[in-house]
Amino acid sequence: MFAVMKTGGKQYRVQAGDVLRVEKLAAESGETVQFNDVLMVGSTVGAPLVDDAGVQAEIIDQIKGDKVINFVKRRRKHGSKRTKGHRQQLTLLRITEILESGAKASGVKAAVGAGAAGVAMTEAAAPKKAAAPKKAEAPKAEAPAAEAVDAEKPSNLLDAPRGGEADDLKKISGVGPALEKKLHENGVYHFDQIMAWGPEEIAYMDDQLSFKGRIERDNWIEQAAQFNAEKE
Structure with a gap:
């Protein structure tokens, strides 16, 4: 069968x-x-x-x-x-x-999948116990909202590229000529500047470039560190 x-x-x-x-x-x-x-x-x-x-x-x-x-x-x-x-x-x-x-x-x-909640068990008719009265549930405390990151202007912005020659920031995925120009206008010319940013500096630059979340979404920090190491 x-x-x-x-x-x-x-x-x-x-x-x-x-x-x-x-x-x-x-x-x-x-x-x-x-x-x-x-x-x-x-x-x-x-x-x-x-x-x-x-x-x-x-x-x-x-x-x-x-x-x-x-x-x-x-x-x-x-x-x-x-x-x-x-x-x-x-x-x-x-x-x-x-x-x-x-x-x-x-x-x-x-048979229950590893991700399923609980395991079903069927047995021959067993007497069911009377359900115990439910206790009044205490009101659940609301989870605290995630704290917003305060934007802070990076301290490593420059007036001009070091040695008169800027890094090719277009190597970073998601950065084209227009975005590279915006970075230059905001004092960003080198990979080592980008790789040094923390959450506050990222929030500031996101606002300046009008691309919310773009820096973290495209992993600019990791890419900048990689290209800076290749340059060395």
Whole structure:
């Protein structure tokens, strides 16, 4: 007998004895879990799920998938490129039993994703206790608002470039000829000036350049430090 079940946003056609790699589940090796999202069992098709059906499995191990490389390149005159790697967390399991009915009363822990809150547990009809009266909840204190950063004019602004020659600030991603001209008008000619700015100086220059958040969003500080090191 086979079944079609769903977990982690994917569907799997399984039968007893199959070994699968699925999105990480909140369970330990050796535990038995049950998948209750069953779309089909044998010739029975759900609408959309088969009522009271389930697929039970034994957790073999928590593993990681193959490494995936993500390469990003910005196509500009002085662009940038970045390579990132990722290994998806997975759960290795073995299908032990397919239940056409009786899944709700099996008493086996339902399979829950690692990011889900809580673990569902179904057991044979147990007497329900009367709900305790709820206590009056104390009013929740509002979280303090994030403090605004006070703008402060950088102390390293210049009247003219050192040695009469300015750095090519257009190397910084997001800086074109017009923005470079604005930087010069505000006394910024060199990479080492930009890399020395703190939050207060960044807030001041954001206001002067009329680009709120641009400096932090495009990582000007890191780029300036990199280009300054290459110059040396």
